[in-house]
Amino acid sequence: MWQEKADYPITMMARLLNIVRSGYYKWVKQTGGGTARRPGSPRARERAWTAKLVLQAFRSSKMRHGARRIRAQLANLGVRVSLWLVRKIMAELGLVAVQPRASKRTTIPAPDAGDRPDLVRRRFDPPGRHLLGLIAAFPLVRAPLTPRQLEPRRVLFNTLLGRG
Numbered sequence: 001m002w003q004e005k006a007d008y009p010i011t012m013m014a015r016l017l018n019i020v021r022s023g024y025y026k027w028v029k030q031t032g033g034g035t036a037r038r039p040g041s042p043r044a045r046e047r048a049w050t051a052k053l054v055l056q057a058f059r060s061s062k063m064r065h066g067a068r069r070i071r072a073q074l075a076n077l078g079v080r081v082s083l084w085l086v087r088k089i090m091a092e093l094g095l096v097a098v099q100p101r102a103s104k105r106t107t108i109p110a111p112d113a114g115d116r117p118d119l120v121r122r123r124f125d126p127p128g129r130h131l132l133g134l135i136a137a138f139p140l141v142r143a144p145l146t147p148r149q150l151e152p153r154r155v156l157f158n159t160l161l162g163r164g
Helices: 008-018 021-031 042-060 066-076 081-095 147-160
Strands: none
Touching: 008 021, 042 066, 042 081, 081 147
16 A cells, blocks of 8 residues: 555555555554655654663673663663563563572571480491491381381391491
């Protein structure tokens, strides 16, 4: 339609192509009618400029910073931009920050851990004295093991550990 508008009326071409005339004019406004001569709207130019700044800030942070930090960087440069716009631009460009996962501390020793008695009589021998490793597999049963079931295991463990 853009190329034929000099020869035919827009209304007639829109009716023949079964499109609304306002849709054609919206396309012309957004794209410049398919030519590079006509620039986009001022808002579109500003958004493209902001997108370049967001991309530069993202790359300078080694792809680690999210929208909040990038917005703060742009604010330090004097560029006023909303967090929503930075998030939207990052989503459009497919920019996802790589952030470290929070680590969870799993073992917290008690303050009196050294004062407790060793009820299982562990032997802490110097390295090299014992080269024995044993993995015990207990059957998964609903009822607790009886002393009769535990006796062979006790004898085996005591023999292997040199206790009896």
